[in-house]
Amino acid sequence: MTDKITRFTTSDERDNIAGIELDPTDVDHFMDQLRKGLVEAAADHVTAVQGNFALRAETTIRLSRPVRDDDGNVVDHVGRGMLEGTLKARKVFIDPSKAPVVE
Numbered sequence: 001m002t003d004k005i006t007r008f009t010t011s012d013e014r015d016n017i018a019g020i021e022l023d024p025t026d027v028d029h030f031m032d033q034l035r036k037g038l039v040e041a042a043a044d045h046v047t048a049v050q051g052n053f054a055l056r057a058e059t060t061i062r063l064s065r066p067v068r069d070d071d072g073n074v075v076d077h078v079g080r081g082m083l084e085g086t087l088k089a090r091k092v093f094i095d096p097s098k099a100p101v102v103e
Helices: 011-017 024-047
Strands: 054-070 074-090
Touching: 024 054, 024 074
Parallel strands: none
Antiparallel strands: 054 074
16 A cells, blocks of 8 residues: 555645645535534533523544655655634424523
8 A cells, every 4th residue: 555655746846736626525525524523512512501502613624644755754744724613502492382491
């Protein structure tokens, strides 16, 4: 497997790169997994009495792949990003008439 690992680009090669494109199907799949993770994490907040609330979200993204360095060694090339924001949330009750009263 390591015989198919590429090298880093040269500075001249990098000058000709306009950007990077991610496979849309892979991105959609990843976003579906992220949505499921958000819902699972939000489920821990059902214990609060309040019915409408805001949740602060923080997600770290780490993308990596093996690349050969100048000495021919295989190294892990890593790109990272972090997203922060607020998600509006509300509880969904089986029987809304039995929802807790918030004063």
